[in-house]
Amino acid sequence: MEAKRLLAAATAALLLIGGCGPKEGGSAPAGGPQSAKGRITICLLPKQKGIPYFTSCAEGAQEAAKELDVELIYDGPTDGSPEKAAAMVEKWALQGVDAICVSPNDPNVLAPAMKAARQKGVKVITWDADAPSDAREVFVNQATAEQIGTALVDTLVKDMGGKDVKGEVAIITATATAANQNDWIVHIKERLKAYPNLRLGSVVPSNEDQKLAFQAAQDLIKASPDLKGILAISSTAFPGAAEGIKQAGKAGQVQVTGLSTPNDMRAYVKDGTVKSVVLWNTKDLGYLTVQVAAQLARGAFKGTDATIKAGRLGDKKVVGDNVLLGDILVFTKDNIDQFHF
Amino acid sequence: MRRLLATHEACLAALLAALVLAAWQADPAFVSGRVQAGLLPQIGETALLAVPMTLIVITGGIDLSVGSAMALASVLFGLGFRSGWPVEACVAVALAAGLLCGALNGWFVTRFRVHPLIVTLGTMSAFRGLAEGISAARPVSGFPETFLGIGQGWAAIGLFVALCAAGSAVLARHALGRQIYGIGLGEAAARASGWNVDRLKASLYAFSGLTAGVAGVLFTARRNTAKADVGAGLELEVVTAVVLGGTSIFGGRGTLIGTALGLAVLHEVRQFVGWRWSNDVLNLVVVGALLIGAVTLNGVISRRPAGSVEGG
Amino acid sequence: MAELLRTEGLGRSFGGVRALDGVDVEIAEGEVHALCGENGAGKSTLIRILCGALAPSEGRVLWRGAPLPEGVHRREAAGIAAIHQEPVSFPDLDAVDNVFLGWEPRRGPLLDRSAMLRRTREALRELGEDLPLGRPVGELPMAQRQMVALARALVRDCRLLILDEPTAALSSRETEALFAVTRRMRERGVSVLYVSHRLDEVFALADRITVLRDGRRVDTVPAAATDRAGLIRKMVGRDVPATPDSVRGTEGSPVLRVDGLSLPGSLQGVSLEVRSGEVVGLAGLVGAGRTELLEAIYGLRRCHGGVLVGGRPVRPGSVRSALAAGVALVPEDRHRQGLIPCWPVAWNVSMASLGAVSRLGWISPGAERERAEAMARLLQIKCAGVDAPASSLSGGNQQKVVLAKGLCLSPRLLLLDEPTRGVDVGAKHEVHQLVRRLAAEGAAVLASSSDMPELLALCDRIVALRGGRISGELRRGEFSEPALLSLILPEEGAA
């Protein structure tokens, strides 16, 4: 008898959830694949959902989606695990979406799923970070690794007071598997050769965890006395490292610069712990990505064209199979208030 | 005792049916064979690890180190491959590592009479720490196409079905199955009946380790990566499926069919939420609530006396 | 003397068994009242009812004329303190906590730790004990644990102190200290209900003695008005039921030979022999080492010294080798070690002999069911079919299931530990007949029991155990309860 009553309750509850699930629930209406209005569906996959850097990109993407009357699904693993991201790509491929834009945390893990999706006729592109070229059509690149590496080193040297400053520089990175960061580190080492008085100390991982970056910064200061500058090359590591230096009372003596959003670093730029923040316009990156994906899906743009008309961004150059956003920004005390992402 | 078991499985099957019905009503495409077939491999490793976990939980124990043993096996496979060993040798090394991890758990639980929760909590950190240490948290990938093939296919699911069938037969009709239930219900009576309780427990933990090794290799094939954070948090997912399936955490009660149903409900709920709302966060809340709800109902049905974390 | 406690028509039964039947007892203020009787006479049931751990089936308990509240804690508040044989306290906590838990003296929101320490030390000094206060009680020897339980009673000025076999595990020095405390309690007007087999202690301390037999109060006499022999006669009372010596199996070759068996803390150099067809009884008080001896032979405990079954040595500490040699044990704790209550009868019966009903490990339900039904018929187990859970059977039938479990191995040696405890009189007789029949068919039986009439009725020879040593042996001709009682009770005057 008890089992029957329980059975009835369970069935009713489930029908309730399934049946009247709100059509506009969640961050974007998923609905069936070819929804009635024939609108194309584009999926935007960040490395890790919940990081402001990617959230601001998504805002740009939403803007483009409205302009192009495209249905945008923005979702990604909350713990940043590439396996979960790959599972999402497989799910979307099964749903028969039109285009998937992938920012791979570990390109090797996502490549198989991306290739499988392409075989199912889904247009797959990468943005923010690249994957093997046979796994995607084009790569929407904010800037080349070399541009980023050079900009980081030059900005740090400027902050430290010019070329002739002697001492050690350290790097706090995201995780060892992060493909982007590893490319940038190659070019940072390359660029450092131009400054003989500077010596590169250790490269410490912070696994997208602010507390670890905070501790790493403090440990680096204690462990090597003539440390002059730190490059924090991930949007989670930079605020952590800055706070670490500030609380160690080394603001001003040990310079730190890196990649993070203006919103996250505004306080540190204002109180002088950080002189300059290197990044690019994340909103534009999101906007450009959706433009490329939509035009690819509608056949208005082929990977081989030289340029692409990207709505409000105007024409963007296509070099090889990279669509370049192009402009690296450096936020300082003077201009940081003009940016709100 | 048989009647009691039937009700939980029946409820679970009904819950599953209701879930599929609700999903079909909301979004028919989800329920199509093509989609379900495409999504199934994602639960492969969890299903594989759920078989030994069920047997261990029935004896009143638990194995939280399966995720970490999987990672160690995967990392060893990767390192072997990178230093040029043939794939078969790498697979052998990975399976041996898994078996060793399981044997170590078994040795600690039986020889030192230590509570399995604490032993496997310790080995959980130790195995994953070892994997992180020897691989310096660097992944290895770029495995040969043939090897990658076995992952995309249904090796894990096929192996699960085989293990599940064999395990159910043993639990239902074999002396070992009878002993597994007996140890869970009354270890003192089991010892007084001359059963080699320690050897059976130790071999269950070794079997769990070996399965973790297999899961590690299959995952590496499926995702083309061998790294130290493989299977992170997987042990909690496996325990969720096993407990959803009606196996009591105090031991003595549970079946592999129940676990299979528990896996199905867990998988369908998660995939449906992902499909319908495409919101990874919602899943966290839904699966957690499902676990607590199922066990509370389970407790209400069976009116089990209060018990602490004490198992075995 | 004013009356402190009175019971009226107190009765209690467990399943079919009548443990206590219409008992009226009266304890005066400041009196040491002894309670005597054989094992199973209902002593411990009476005590558990008085201290609130067990509710009576009929009758009531009056405290200075008014009915007592239910529950151990409320009765402790009323002034009743009970010290049980195996004081189950809090093994992980230290002596001070065990003494004061539930009654902690407070200083504002905090515990008055200094007062707790002081009063614990005082109570223990009064008991002649200076055990380390910091160590967890679980690590202390049994005697010191008992002292901690006693200290708990002393610290709270109780009005009635119930002592259940208090001196069983005490040394002579500790027993003397206990006597001194009992006398001092009496001077302070505190009543003591003293339960003991040690008749010399009873006479040394008690003002009045109540004798229980088969759950009924036989008599209450002033200590001065009787002596040791008179008391034993009251305790024994009925004539020994003549068991039809139907068939006295001829004693065959020795099946079990144990020599120099010792186990730290419970057995010192025990040697005995049991021949095929012979039923040997094992008599002794609680804690004399009977269960330890049977478990050592069966391999549940690792021990020193030789155990030979049918001439072949049994590997110490290995149940498997004992089973292989044809040894079967019916354990004392039926529900924990004997069987799995929620399992069907058939499963319980085949627990120790799964091999016989399975091929390569695959159990054939048919064979298992057939054998179980055959056993049920053989032992007349009354149950709703072999698929019924063992928990649905009466105590007697459950015991038969455990017996059946052993018999499936067609054992050469059958070890029985309290075979008829908690079994109704009817089933008890059936079990005895069954054991006789098995012996007649050639099995050697070693039966331990604290129910003396049972031993006298059942056995060909009885070995008495006292403090882990064999204190003597009685052959069938020399059987008499007083003789056996004096063998198992501590010698006259000696602790």
Place this chain on the structure above:
Amino acid sequence: MRLRGVPGPALVLALLCALATAINPVFLSPRNLTDMLLAAAPTLIAACGLMLVIASGEIDISIGSLMGLCAAVAGTLSSPDRLGLPPSVAVAATLALGLGVGLFNGVLVSLVRVPSIIVTLGMLSVLKGANELLMSGKWITRLPDGLRVWGTGSLLGVPVPIAVCGAVVALAWILANRTAWGRRVFAVGSNADSARLAGISVERTKLAAFGLAGLLVAVATLVSVPRLSVVDSGVGVGFELLVVTCVVVGGVSIRGGTGTILGVVIGVLLLSSVRTVLIFLQLGESSLYWERAIQGALILAAVMGDAAGRRKEARA
């Protein structure tokens, strides 16, 4: 209470510190010690709460996600970018949240009779989901000074987190050893049936233990999160594993009934110092990857020590 199982970890802690100091004397500098204490404070505060839950015979593995949720709530309420309420309201709300979730766990375990490992396993996931939903992808960047003072301020020269931690440890010691409720928690863990016979409400005792554990997780959050200017959604991930490890290495038996505050303090200091010692040993950055392996080894060593100790007693 004989300090069973505590001398071992204390010895290892002393050894590690000596080794690190030998290689780099800066290790013992007040600056470094303060940093290590600041890093260990939140773990120690939560460990005191968890110890009492385990001593009562239960376990709570949801504290990691609870810390994440507390951080999200504190940030959302107090940050000018979000609701901008006065810091005192945010602090009160966070403490209430911790206590509330703890009591919820306690009700499910002791009244609804669901095994504690299952309840807290489920809550680990539910609370993580709630945290992510509340943050909804945006981190909280500006925290008012009224909240930051809990993390970065100092009281009579002593950093607030360390002062709060000291107070919590002292209070926990008094609670565990000098109050009736404290002794009853151990009694319930040691022998629940005897405790009932002695008139103790096992259910209420366990319920209070879970509530206190939740409250202390909230306190731990308030002293650690404001040290960083940005509250992200990753706060507390893996925290429960670290705290359980510290408590077990500190000599608290998982079966309940035993455990000392001093043992827990040593367990926390030992586990927290592993990372810093590795850095000071300067074995190169790959040495940092061995931190988790060392934590696992410490649990297994503590377990073997405890088992050997128990076997010695069994023979006595």
